[in-house]
Amino acid sequence: MLIELLSVAEMAEADRRTIAAGTPGLTLMDRAGVAVADAAARRFPLATPGLVVCGPGNNGGDGFVAARLLAQRGYPMRLILLGPRERLTGDAAESAARFRGEIEPPEVFDGVRAGFIVDALFGAGLDRPIEGAAADLIARINGAGVPVVAVDLPSGINGDTGQVMGVAVRAVETVTFCRRKPGHLLLPGRIQCGRVRVADIGITDETVTAVGPSLYANGPALWGDRFFVPTLIDHKYVRGHAVLVSGPRGRTGAIRMAARAALRAGAGLVTVASPLDALDENAGVLTAVMVRPVAGAAALSDLIADERFRAVGLGPALGTGPEAAALVDAALASGRAVVLDADALTLFSGRAGDLAHRIKAQPARLVVITPHEGEFARLFLGDPLKHGPKLDRARRAAARLGAVVVLKGGDSVIAAPDGRAAITENAPPWLATAGSGDVLAGIATAMLCQGMPAFEAACAATWLHGESGREAGPGLIAEDLPEALPRVTRALYEQLDVDLLTGWRTPPGE
Numbered sequence: 415m416l417i418e419l420l421s422v423a424e425m426a427e428a429d430r431r432t433i434a435a436g437t438p439g440l441t442l443m444d445r446a447g448v449a450v451a452d453a454a455a456r457r458f459p460l461a462t463p464g465l466v467v468c469g470p471g472n473n474g475g476d477g478f479v480a481a482r483l484l485a486q487r488g489y490p491m492r493l494i495l496l497g498p499r500e501r502l503t504g505d506a507a508e509s510a511a512r513f514r515g516e517i518e519p520p521e522v523f524d525g526v527r528a529g530f531i532v533d534a535l536f537g538a539g540l541d542r543p544i545e546g547a548a549a550d551l552i553a554r555i556n557g558a559g560v561p562v563v564a565v566d567l568p569s570g571i572n573g574d575t576g577q578v579m580g581v582a583v584r585a586v587e588t589v590t591f592c593r594r595k596p597g598h599l600l601l602p603g604r605i606q607c608g609r610v611r612v613a614d615i616g617i618t619d620e621t622v623t624a625v626g627p628s629l630y631a632n633g634p635a636l637w638g639d640r641f642f643v644p645t646l647i648d649h650k651y652v653r654g655h656a657v658l659v660s661g662p663r664g665r666t667g668a669i670r671m672a673a674r675a676a677l678r679a680g681a682g683l684v685t686v687a688s689p690l691d692a693l694d695e696n697a698g699v700l701t702a703v704m705v706r707p708v709a710g711a712a713a714l715s716d717l718i719a720d721e722r723f724r725a726v727g728l729g730p731a732l733g734t735g736p737e738a739a740a741l742v743d744a745a746l747a748s749g750r751a752v753v754l755d756a757d758a759l760t761l762f763s764g765r766a767g768d769l770a771h772r773i774k775a776q777p778a779r780l781v782v783i784t785p786h787e788g789e790f791a792r793l794f795l796g797d798p799l800k801h802g803p804k805l806d807r808a809r810r811a812a813a814r815l816g817a818v819v820v821l822k823g824g825d826s827v828i829a830a831p832d833g834r835a836a837i838t839e840n841a842p843p844w845l846a847t848a849g850s851g852d853v854l855a856g857i858a859t860a861m862l863c864q865g866m867p868a869f870e871a872a873c874a875a876t877w878l879h880g881e882s883g884r885e886a887g888p889g890l891i892a893e894d895l896p897e898a899l900p901r902v903t904r905a906l907y908e909q910l911d912v913d914l915l916t917g918w919r920t921p922p923g924e
């Protein structure tokens with residue numbers, strides 16, 4: 415699947431450029447209609463009666479084309495139009511004129527015996543909450559108990575945010591054009607879409623590039639070339655030494671899980687920096703992960719002054735008192751890449767400005783923060799940035815803080831200060847379990863430790879975390895995630911054409 419995602423405005427711009435370069439809008443609409451008809455024909459045997467529900471814009475226009483083609487192929491088709499036919503304009507009016515069947519009003523819906531429905535009510539042009547007759551029609555579509563193929567987007571889903579604008583169609587399949595839109599990946603849109611198919615309607619890759627998208631589906635195609643793969647000639651320090659900072663006695667489990675994940679994710683060495691009172695607790699159960707006594711912030715600064723320590727992760731069960739705050743300050747003031755999670759973020763509740771100030775004090779610093787929604791809301795307490803669609807919030811937070819933000823959830827969004835962002839779609843539901851976030855913080859620390867740039871590191875970590883969840887399967891507990899990483903990493907290496915004996919990547923063209 416192509417990794418760029420186009421916002422609604424970017425898609426419209428790609429359309430405009432394509433039309434300006436000589437492809438008529440009606441041709442694009444015809445190709446869109448063909449793709450929808452093909453998708454329906456793949457799913458439903460010939461002679462299955464179909465119902466196309468058209469709206470007043472070009473989404474409806476695509477519906478008219480699909481209805482015409484399906485009828486030509488021998489499907490008994492009926493078509494309902496929301497609103498008066500005279501209000502159709504442009505390509506949609508032309509497509510309606512070419513449709514030879516009867517155009518029926520929404521009132522007939524309950525009398526139609528359909529085996530499938532094509533939802534062509536609203537697509538990219540949805541610009542306000544759905545009410546009245548349109549809402550009623552969507553409720554009937556969802557209540558009909560037949561499979562729905564949606565044109566471009568399930569009607570009611572906002573293409574940019576994935577949010578339901580009052581009410582939305584629930585589809586088994588959605589056929590979109592050129593590239594996916596954010597609303598196909600963001601929740602709840604992704605669930606309403608069913609399977610998403612991307613149809614080529616003749617908008618070239620060059621046009622997409624010219625539009626300049628900065629949003630991607632998260633996967634190896636996005637960051638694989640920056641993913642660090644050790645080769646036979648590398649020693650372990652090439653992969654860096656990561657430090658994970660432990661909380662006080664009785665609260666040390668979280669950081670050990672993060673540390674184990676960091677080691678499994680490829681950090682060359684991993685040390686847990688432990689307060690003295692928790693030393694026995696940590697040392698008693700750690701083997702490959704090392705333990706160092708670190709009595710407070712000054713000691714942490716001393717430790718990580720050694721530049722072999724490339725990345726520091728802290729926050730899981732760190733505590734929220736002044737000592738914890740001093741540790742976070744020490745990490746941010748060091749020359750190292752930093753991952754802040756959990757308590758390290760709660761420490762800045764309502765003080766995002768202070769965090770931004772610390773991060774921006776050293777502009778070369780690589781900082782990744784990994785809040786879940788609750789931590790994000792606390793960080794931006796009393797700030798308008800707290801409100802709005804997820805993708806927007808993550809992007810604005812990244813710009814404000816000068817850090818890469820991983821806003822976690824079933825559709826984790828990773829945003830960089832330069833405006834790039836990615837949406838993750840490989841996290842299984844059972845990944846939401848106690849300690850799962852600690853593991854992600856550990857993997858992210860390991861990616862930074864191996865020298866990946868912050869955005870790519872955060873994207874790779876989030877993806878590996880999701881894959882580990884899939885690999886471990888339903889019933890997983892957080893401890894299973896680091897143990898699943900070797901299998902996930904092997905599969906990734908295969909995907910990246912890494913020779914497992916030497917670590918060498920197959921040169922292009924080989």
Ligand SMILES: NC(=O)C1=CN([C@@H]2O[C@H](COP(=O)(O)OP(=O)(O)OC[C@H]3O[C@@H](n4cnc5c(N)ncnc54)[C@H](O)[C@@H]3O)[C@@H](O)[C@H]2O)[C@@H](O)CC1
Pocket residue numbers: 426429439442443444446469470471472473474475476535536537538539540541542543544545548565566567591615
């Ligand atoms: N050249 C193009 O731009 C192409 C567009 N295509 C199709 O065109 C669609 C976009 O077309 P449009 O921009 O016309 O937009 P839509 O057809 O998605 O919707 C716009 C229409 O819906 C009305 N509307 C919006 N929100 C409403 C609400 N909440 N309640 C009631 N009415 C509402 C608007 O007033 C307008 O009449 C795409 O989703 C795609 O399906 C394809 O044909 C490919 C080419």
Ligand SMILES: [K+]
Pocket residue numbers: 473533534535536537564565566567568569
């Ligand atoms: K639609």
